[in-house]
Amino acid sequence: MKRTLFSALLAAGLLTMGACNQQKTEVGEAGMNQAATQAADAANPTVDNPNVAAETAAPNPDAPVLTFAESEFDFGSIQQGEVVKHTFEFTNTGKTPLLIDNAQASCGCTVPQWPKEPVAPGAKGKIDVQFDSHGKAGVQNKTVTVTANTQPSTTVVTIKGTVLDGAAGPVRQ
Structure with missing residues (x-):
């Protein structure tokens, strides 16, 4: 009895799901997607931020570089334990102020220091990077990712070299 009841409920559920899928096709997927897109656009208006990447947006010609x-x-x-700056x-x-x-x-082991105030167009600035080789050995390749109001918003600089193990030369790993 339970098995028959379960089978009947399962069959009814499958028919209902099939009807939902069939109804969706009859209404047209484009119409449903278009209505949903319009509703989402109305609920979440686009903010005009020239420094946000978008497929259709042209780069901001006035953005800082x-x-x-x-x-x-x-x-x-260098010898293990040395600090490089x-x-x-x-x-x-x-054409506009740069904000890092x-x-x-x-x-x-790598510590960067950068200017906190805006850098005017045409002005120079500096990022100090310190690498501490304590506990390091062999070839080292460290990066610093700079995030700013530029396009693209990130720029990477690299500090690299070899940390020697005393008088024996480079450490083999």
Whole structure:
């Protein structure tokens, strides 16, 4: 008895689902999607932000441009435990003030410091990067991702070199 009742309910459910799918096709998927899109657009209006990437949006010709004098620094070979410091100099070659939001290193051993105030068009700035080789050995390649109000919004600079293991030379891993 239970098995028959279960089978009947299952068959009714499948018929109902089939009817829903059939009804959707008859109404037309384009009409339903268009109505949903219009409702979503009305509920979430687009904010005009020239620094947000969109497929159809043209780049902002007035956006700041972060131009580094060099995007990579090779510190060569150092002894384990040494601290290397390097300054990456840049220029805002755009038409509006450059605002650096963040500079994130790829490792805790690398610490960047960047200007917190706006950099005017044509003005220069610098990002100081410090690499601590304590506990490091062999070839090192660390990046700093700079996030700013530029297009694209991120720019990467690299600091690299080799950390030697005392008098024995590079550590083999």
